[in-house]
Amino acid sequence: MSSLLIFATFFYIIASYTLVLRAVIQVPSAAGRKKAFSTCSSHLVVVFLFYGSVMITYVSPGSGQAEDMQKFTTLFYSVLTPFFNPMIYSLRNKEMKDALKKVLGGS
Template structure:
């Protein structure tokens, strides 16, 4: 939980300071290097959050469905390994797509119609110069794979948890189990709901304007709620 709280602080700080500076500035400009750094940290921290939410679901699954195995499995060493895995893998997952973005041509006018340097607007700018189907396919595949794999893992874990909770004979025991899981599930649906609206829903017409607000929601408001 301490690592998750620290992650949320970093997540907000990766985009909010520059966003506030743009609101207060007349020029509203950002250098190419700063834009790429914001993109890398924004997506890396988002990937890390997906992994943290997954291991939190695994922790709840063990605690409720395998309570006798929990003390022997979730040792300090194993927990530390999971935390290190989340941070390292989170910052490696989108490294290659960001490197590919640095090699794309941007012929201008380089105007990003968004609150931050998001992947979609940057790919739109580059594709206005030359076709980049390979880069778009790679970024879309990696984003979808991460989002859906972790989301369905969490849903699968909580399906097993729910089945185990319903078999608890006492009402007090069921309420206690539900109370430990409800807050985590609320975080999961807030985060994944807004992420899927941004990166999975179509990006045309009115949906494009809606995507800007969902980007703002999951990058700023969701971490604050957490």
């Protein structure tokens, strides 16, 4: 039952984003399309991080999965995904991108 609920909500989000992307493609200005794609991609990364780890935890067969792996995926979707969420959204900001490149040794 949990698999059905997880997949149903996941496919609903994907269908919603398909409609959003179709609307974004019709935006007349290139700058507007770029900004809209940036916002959508940030959100989709967070959605895939969350749903990917939830699916690994609740959809995969429990008997064959190691207990350590379950602990890791539970930690991932309950702690790490919310931790990375603000960072993913802040990378839409040009100054944040430049600062990250500087910290990581890029030009």
